[in-house]
Amino acid sequence: MDRANLVIIGGGVVGCAVARAASRRWSDVFLVEQMPRLGMGTSTRNSGVIHSGIYYPPGSLKAELCVAGNKMLYEFCNEHRVPYRNCGKLVVAHSAAQAGALERLEKNGRANGVEGLRIVDRAAVRAREPHIEATAALLVPSTGIVSAEDLVKTLARIAAEQGANLLTRTRVTRLEQRADSVAVTLSEGDAGDPASLSEETVETRCVINCAGLYADEVAGLLGNRNYRIYPVRGEYCEVVRPKSYLVNHLVYPLPHPGGLSLGIHLTKTLWDTVLVGPTADYISDKNDYERNRLPVEEFVRRAKPMLPELAPEDLQLAYSGIRAKLVPPGQDGFADFVITRDTAALRAIHLVGIESPGLTSCLAIAGRAVSLAAEILN
Numbered sequence: 001m002d003r004a005n006l007v008i009i010g011g012g013v014v015g016c017a018v019a020r021a022a023s024r025r026w027s028d029v030f031l032v033e034q035m036p037r038l039g040m041g042t043s044t045r046n047s048g049v050i051h052s053g054i055y056y057p058p059g060s061l062k063a064e065l066c067v068a069g070n071k072m073l074y075e076f077c078n079e080h081r082v083p084y085r086n087c088g089k090l091v092v093a094h095s096a097a098q099a100g101a102l103e104r105l106e107k108n109g110r111a112n113g114v115e116g117l118r119i120v121d122r123a124a125v126r127a128r129e130p131h132i133e134a135t136a137a138l139l140v141p142s143t144g145i146v147s148a149e150d151l152v153k154t155l156a157r158i159a160a161e162q163g164a165n166l167l168t169r170t171r172v173t174r175l176e177q178r179a180d181s182v183a184v185t186l187s188e189g190d191a192g193d194p195a196s197l198s199e200e201t202v203e204t205r206c207v208i209n210c211a212g213l214y215a216d217e218v219a220g221l222l223g224n225r226n227y228r229i230y231p232v233r234g235e236y237c238e239v240v241r242p243k244s245y246l247v248n249h250l251v252y253p254l255p256h257p258g259g260l261s262l263g264i265h266l267t268k269t270l271w272d273t274v275l276v277g278p279t280a281d282y283i284s285d286k287n288d289y290e291r292n293r294l295p296v297e298e299f300v301r302r303a304k305p306m307l308p309e310l311a312p313e314d315l316q317l318a319y320s321g322i323r324a325k326l327v328p329p330g331q332d333g334f335a336d337f338v339i340t341r342d343t344a345a346l347r348a349i350h351l352v353g354i355e356s357p358g359l360t361s362c363l364a365i366a367g368r369a370v371s372l373a374a375e376i377l378n
């Protein structure tokens with residue numbers, strides 16, 4: 001049986017960031033990912049936005065780790081040549097009541113330590129975004145976009161160079177707490193071809209659950225039933241190339257009042273395409289990316305107040321992603337990131353509910369997870 005200091009379950013952006021941070025400090029670090037490649041889950045099915053931290057309640061982990069993670073991510077991208085653009089964003093208002101909401105958002109952002117926030121008028125919006133309709137907007141200079149795929153690859157490459165073992169097509173099927181370790185049972189091979197599967201057990205001094213949508217189920221393997229993840233699908237459309245000129249940067253509406261999402265926004269990507277989305281709808285299957293996709297007309301209807309020129313023929317359906325929500329359907333409210341040691345299985349650390357801004361915060365989340373691991377390993 002192999003022995004490890006640390007097994008990280010899940011090779012999304014968070015697991016890879018944890019592997020990078022942990023392999024600086026410890027040998028025998030393993031990361032296991034069930035899919036054929038790293039980052040195939042939520043980590044590459046998102047808007048790729050480097051958030052500033054304006055939305056989250058002051059004092060929350062989301063606020064703290066987003067604001068810190070934003071700075072860390074820009075530094076990381078510069079140092080390791082991960083493609084990004086610090087393009088800034090506008091959150092737009094269409095009425096006096098919405099203008100009041102912008103002011104509250106600005107105040108909240110300042111309380112979280114977000115720098116450079118400024119409310120601008122319609123003329124300033126038009127100067128920056130000639131096709132966008134708004135009575136006023138909050139300008140957020142620290143927002144940007146990043147290539148999520150390149151970020152995942154770079155984190156994984158550095159972790160591997162530092163000695164971490166990154167295993168794909170490897171699924172954690174059982175976790176068993178022992179006196180001074182956790183036994184991690186792995187099923188290796190092609191899940192679609194049962195004959196190719198083999199089983200192995202690794203005994204580790206610490207395990208970190210970075211399983212994204214499945215983090216509740218992985219915690220359940222240790223008998224921890226405290227978490228339940230409700231999948232919420234976000235669908236995107238892409239604006240056809242000849243109409244990409246309609247949007248120059250990032251344009252957001254005011255966020256959903258119940259906290260479900262940031263609202264359908266317009267994202268000029270690093271490849272100069274424009275995304276419209278994501279929507280937000282609870283679904284029952286964590287793997288259901290495509291069933292009952294919304295028609296393009298629905299995206300036009302929702303985006304039209306911001307972009308009146310948008311027409312159905314300007315859009316084509318694009319990818320979708322699934323959020324790992326901790327708030328059940330039918331309930332409003334804020335749920336924070338959970339980054340904690342298991343109260344019963346003391347060698348386990350769980351990262352649960354890592355929805356947006358998880359991409360932005362990945363390096364800061366990793367720092368926190370590795371501090372908890374140090375309590376166990378040092």
Ligand SMILES: Cc1cc2nc3c(=O)[nH]c(=O)nc-3n(C[C@H](O)[C@H](O)[C@H](O)COP(=O)(O)OP(=O)(O)OC[C@H]3O[C@@H](n4cnc5c(N)ncnc54)[C@H](O)[C@@H]3O)c2cc1C
Pocket residue numbers: 009010011012013014015032033034035038039040041042043044045046047048049050051170171172173210211212213214215218233234235278320321322323324354355356357358359360361
């Ligand atoms: C529509 C949408 C838009 C978003 N936009 C943004 C944005 O603009 N900016 C931002 O900061 N954040 C955004 N997010 C959030 C961000 O994408 C996530 O917070 C982040 O990707 C979470 O990364 P992760 O590594 O925790 O999860 P994942 O990428 O899902 O990785 C978890 C991995 O664990 C693996 N796994 C699960 N169970 C097992 C097992 N038993 N054994 C082995 N492997 C297992 C899975 O296969 C998966 O690859 C968005 C999310 C969505 C859905």
